[in-house]
Amino acid sequence: MMKMGDVNGAQPHAEKAHDLAPKNPSVADTLGVIVLARGDSARALQLLQEAANGAPDRADIQYHLAKARAKNGDTEEARKILRQILGSNNSFPERDDAKSLLQQLGG
Secondary structure, three states, rough: HHHOHHHHHHHHHHHHHHHHHOOOHHHHHHHHHHHHHHOHHHHHHHHHHHHHOOOOOOOHHHHHHHHHHHHOHHHHHHHHHHHHHHHOOOOOHHHOOOOOOOHHHHO
């Protein structure tokens, strides 16, 4: 549902998944991305930090964390995360978006 743009419809499913698997980084990431898209940046940051802690090598999750950091006004930490994931040779679907965000945050 999220890929089709229905964040409102996706959230209850993601909440249920998070209830069933609260320690799964992918589940926390999915819920965090949805919550961030719906404007609750503080809760999104908490969820995405959980996800990032559980999957430190997942560049996509680290990127989502950087977005949440930026939305919460922590641009320095967001830039640090973005530089780290972009400095590696990790390939992930949102790499171009991460580059763009880093530029927006002053590189």
